[in-house]
Amino acid sequence: MNTDTYIIIPVCNEAKAIGAVVEQLAERFRHIVCVNDGSRDGSAAAIAQTGATLINHPINLGQGAALQTGIAYALLDPAARYFITFDADGQHSAADAEKMLGYVRDKNNEVDIVLGSRFLGSTLNMGTAKRLVLKLAIIFSNLTSGVKLTDAHNGLRVFNRHVAENLDIDMPGYAHASEIIHSIAKQKFKYAELPVTITYSEYAKTKGGQPLLNAVNIAFDVLLHRSSKK
Amino acid sequence: MILIQVILISAFGYFLVRFLASPNSARMGAWKKILAASFSLLATALVLLPETANNIANFVGVGRGADLLLYLLTLAFVFTWLSVYMKSKQDEKRLVQLARKVALLEAKVDQKRK
Numbered sequence: 001m002n003t004d005t006y007i008i009i010p011v012c013n014e015a016k017a018i019g020a021v022v023e024q025l026a027e028r029f030r031h032i033v034c035v036n037d038g039s040r041d042g043s044a045a046a047i048a049q050t051g052a053t054l055i056n057h058p059i060n061l062g063q064g065a066a067l068q069t070g071i072a073y074a075l076l077d078p079a080a081r082y083f084i085t086f087d088a089d090g091q092h093s094a095a096d097a098e099k100m101l102g103y104v105r106d107k108n109n110e111v112d113i114v115l116g117s118r119f120l121g122s123t124l125n126m127g128t129a130k131r132l133v134l135k136l137a138i139i140f141s142n143l144t145s146g147v148k149l150t151d152a153h154n155g156l157r158v159f160n161r162h163v164a165e166n167l168d169i170d171m172p173g174y175a176h177a178s179e180i181i182h183s184i185a186k187q188k189f190k191y192a193e194l195p196v197t198i199t200y201s202e203y204a205k206t207k208g209g210q211p212l213l214n215a216v217n218i219a220f221d222v223l224l225h226r227s228s229k230k
Numbered sequence: 231m232i233l234i235q236v237i238l239i240s241a242f243g244y245f246l247v248r249f250l251a252s253p254n255s256a257r258m259g260a261w262k263k264i265l266a267a268s269f270s271l272l273a274t275a276l277v278l279l280p281e282t283a284n285n286i287a288n289f290v291g292v293g294r295g296a297d298l299l300l301y302l303l304t305l306a307f308v309f310t311w312l313s314v315y316m317k318s319k320q321d322e323k324r325l326v327q328l329a330r331k332v333a334l335l336e337a338k339v340d341q342k343r344k
Contacts, residue, residue: 057330058333059329170323
């Protein structure tokens with residue numbers, strides 16, 4: 001059991017999937033924090049039935065904000081050494097998370113943050129349009145951030161306390177993935193990428209995730225945000 | 231390049247840079263007020279002396295007074311839009327911080343009860 005590690009799951013309308021996701025993680029991790037981001041379905045009740053800690057955003061604030069809330073909560077525990085962000089819809093595997101955690105542990109202080117990459121690993125059932133947008137996103141990300149990655153928008157990440165304390169996600173929407181990458185560049189976190197398996201289940205597909213056109217919003221927010229931060 | 235082009239482009243560039251650099255500084259707030267005041271003064275002057283618009287327009291190199299007004303209005307619009315956008319982003323950020331505090335407090339209270 002990884003007692004020094006906190007799993008942080010942003011949850012928004014995932015009542016059907018979240019129970020199984022937590023169950024799968026609970027076999028390997030003691031601390032699981034679900035941040036319910038103003039879900040309108042029974043997500044809160046579904047989480048309450050599991051052993052996970054439930055934190056309720058009073059209103060929907062976006063996935064980035066939910067991650068930051070989960071990190072803030074986990075940091076309250078001085079024994080928390082590692083932090084894992086995990087998606088609520090079941091696309092990630094708990095085994096991958098543990099493998100990445102092992103990597104950060106072994107590389108003690110040589111690596112601060114490990115990012116999952118679906119393009120290094122295997123991906124099941126990804127549509128062509130989605131693949132194209134993600135590829136474009138990574139080109140954009142590599143050009144603008146200076147951090148070389150193969151997958152810019154993977155929700156599975158493992159990082160140590162140093163990163164958790166210095167990561168200040170303040171872009172509430174989906175642009176947080178770019179913001180985290182930007183933080184890596186700015187704060188010189190030592191990073192690595194490991195292959196992970198992403199399963200686009202029928203459930204995830206019917207939910208559709210974020211619309212592909214949202215990439216435009218993200219790019220705009222990222223550029224404007226950066227020019228205002230300098 | 232004619233005079234009006236220089237004026238408009240540099241004004242636009244200047245405000246954009248100032249704006250993105252410090253969206254909510256006191257200085258920016260003061261500039262907004264100065265701008266608003268000069269726009270209303272200008273508007274009043276143009277109502278009283280309709281020919282002035284044409285004269286100014288000719289002076290800076292624009293054909294008609296109406297065209298000059300359109301250019302200035304475009305500038306004002308872009309400026310206003312950016313201003314509102316930045317403000318709303320800032321409000322959103324504050325709202326997030328507030329809501330996070332509430333969520334964490336609630337979680338702490340729940341834990342104590344258990």
